[in-house]
Each structure stands twice: as C-alpha cells, then as structure tokens.
Amino acid sequence: MQIKERVAITGRPGVGKTTLIERVIESLPLSAGGIVGKEILVCGHRVGFSLIDVATGQEGILAHIHQRIGPQIGKYTVNLDTLHRLAIPAIYSAIQSKDLVIIDEFAPMELVSIDFIPAVEAALASDKPLIIATHATLDHPLVHRIRQELKLFRVKLSNRDRLVAEVCDYLSGR
Numbered sequence: 001m002q003i004k005e006r007v008a009i010t011g012r013p014g015v016g017k018t019t020l021i022e023r024v025i026e027s028l029p030l031s032a033g034g035i036v037g038k039e040i041l042v043c044g045h046r047v048g049f050s051l052i053d054v055a056t057g058q059e060g061i062l063a064h065i066h067q068r069i070g071p072q073i074g075k076y077t078v079n080l081d082t083l084h085r086l087a088i089p090a091i092y093s094a095i096q097s098k099d100l101v102i103i104d105e106f107a108p109m110e111l112v113s114i115d116f117i118p119a120v121e122a123a124l125a126s127d128k129p130l131i132i133a134t135h136a137t138l139d140h141p142l143v144h145r146i147r148q149e150l151k152l153f154r155v156k157l158s159n160r161d162r163l164v165a166e167v168c169d170y171l172s173g174r
Helices: 017-027 080-097 116-125 141-149 160-171
Strands: 006-011 032-042 045-053 059-064 076-078 100-106 130-135 151-155
Touching: 006 017, 006 141, 006 160, 017 032, 017 100, 017 130, 017 151, 017 160, 032 059, 032 080, 045 080, 059 080, 080 100, 080 116, 100 116, 100 141, 116 130, 116 141, 130 141, 151 160
Parallel strands: 006 130, 006 151, 032 100, 100 130
Antiparallel strands: 032 045, 045 059, 059 076
C-alpha cells in the first residue's frame, strides 16, 4: 500500500486526538514512528503529560506539576530533556526509517524547545506520509502553515469514532 497523503488533527484538549491517531496507526499496514502524548493522571486528576516514542515505546515525562527545572507553561513545568533526548530524535528517526511519521502534538509545551520546530519542518519537508496533531487554539506561523497545507480533521465527541475510517481512507488515497 502506497500512502503519500498528510493530515493534521485538531480539537479541544481531551476530545480524543491521541486515541484517534493510535487507532489510525493500528488500522494501517505501515511502520509508524514519531511521538504520541499522554496525560499523566493521579486519582483522576491530570498532573502532567508524557511523550512516547511510537517505534520503541520509550516514554518520558514532557511536563509535570512537580517538575522543578524547566520552562513553565500554565501550572506545568516542561522537561526539556524529554524533548531533546526522546521526542526530537524520534521524529528524525521516523523520517529516516518509517513509513508514517506521527507528531502528537505540536503545542505550547513542545515549542519551548528551539529544536522542536526544525524537527517538525523536516517532517513537513520530507516525502513521508504524516499525521500531526495541533493544539486547537495555538496561534503560531507553523501551525497556520500546517492547517493550510495538510488535510485538516477537527475531532469532536460527535465525530471521533467515524474519523478513524475517514483518516485511514484519506491517507490511503481512497
């Protein structure tokens, strides 16, 4: 199966962007690489976010309320080490060796690293199929470019289940 399309996924926090991306990865017969983000919950309360390397399963804390060192975004302190040692290398590795590049997500926490934007730009410049999730309200020139150049899917509670098939069909050229 040859896939050359690229998609952007957007929606409100907690609506299911990451779950949609994971279900698309499971549904397509492709090797995927890059990153997905997850909430860190304690007793049902969000205390941070982790990033997972799609290809290796390696996980690191992106931001946490108890993180002591790093830039502050809202109540969370960002762990730059996770961005530099896990996220950015995972994106470049996916560009080099995988069939599908995943970037979940391009949001304010990731933007605290000056090296994250070049990794996203490299994914956009490559000929690889790409799924990139963007923060719904992020006002950034690269997000504007992503929303203009890629097929945009807006995830809502009412459409998130059917979007799996729609995104797979689009990526497959159907």
